[in-house]
Amino acid sequence: MRRRSGRTRLTGVAAVTLACPLAACGPGDEAADSRVDGEYAYTVRCSYCHDVPNGIGAELTPRVLAAYSTVGALDSYLRFAMPQETPGSLPPEEYQAILAYLIESRELVEDGGDALELPPSTELRVIATASPGTER
Ligand code: HEC
Known part of the structure; x- marks a missing residue:
């Protein structure tokens, strides 16, 4: 049995992790720190x-x-x-x-x-x- 609130939290964590390559770790960043x-x-x-x-x-x-x-x-x-x-x-x-x-x-x-x-x-x-x- 899954608890709905737990799932929501996990989704939140996944979203934050995915945001990294798009924002903080993106190609623009690499160019800045060569x-x-x-x-x-x-x-x-x-x-x-x-x-x-x-x-x-x-x-x-x-x-x-x-x-x-x-x-x-x-x-x-x-x-x-x-x-x-x-x-x-x-x-x-x-x-x-x-x-x-x-x-x-x-x-x-x-x-x-x-x-x-x-x-x-x-x-x-x-x-x-x-x-x-x-x-x-
Ligand atoms: C494939 C093996 C190999 C690699 C990879 C290599 N070296 Fe060497 N290195 C040697 C050998 C063998 C010598 C001594 C013979 C000569 O002068 O060719 C040497 C000599 C040297 C010396 C001179 C040492 C002395 O006694 O005056 C320096 C400094 C040096 N290497 C630095 C580096 C650096 C920094 C790198 C990485 C960019 C590197 N080596 C990569 C094999 C290697």
């Missing part, structure tokens, strides 16, 4: 070679990345050489987001703020001595 999530992009595009045991790419420690000296040099390298099997294949905004994610997560720039805004001449350094992988 910033790529660098951590997500890195996970999808890079980590299967660089962040797995016995992966074919080196672990991307602060020391490895800081060896590129500047933001611009690391940027050029990534765009020119990675992903290794299809270099240059990513959209520019993904390279940018991944670069920013690596700089922030590996702490390569002191007081760097938003890594997307750093000028190419910004020097990369190993700042965090205790972060994972720095002993390498």
Whole structure:
């Protein structure tokens, strides 16, 4: 036996859920927020070679990345050489987001703020001595 009032409430919930793709999550919204999530992009595009045991790419420690000296040099390298099997294949905004994610997560720039805004001449350094992988 169903209770009419319960059904009405459920219908209400369904209507709210359906409203999301039409309003808040619609295509207009995506266009407004086109910033790529660098951590997500890195996970999808890079980590299967660089962040797995016995992966074919080196672990991307602060020391490895800081060896590129500047933001611009690391940027050029990534765009020119990675992903290794299809270099240059990513959209520019993904390279940018991944670069920013690596700089922030590996702490390569002191007081760097938003890594997307750093000028190419910004020097990369190993700042965090205790972060994972720095002993390498
Ligand atoms: C198919 C596997 C693969 C993928 C995917 C891949 N890499 Fe690599 N990566 C490698 C290999 C192998 C090397 C070392 C050999 C070389 O220089 O080609 C390397 C080298 C590097 C280096 C230089 C490391 C050093 O020791 O100087 C960096 C930085 C790097 N990759 C970043 C990335 C980033 C960021 C991505 C994602 C956009 C990515 N890689 C995707 C395999 C991969």
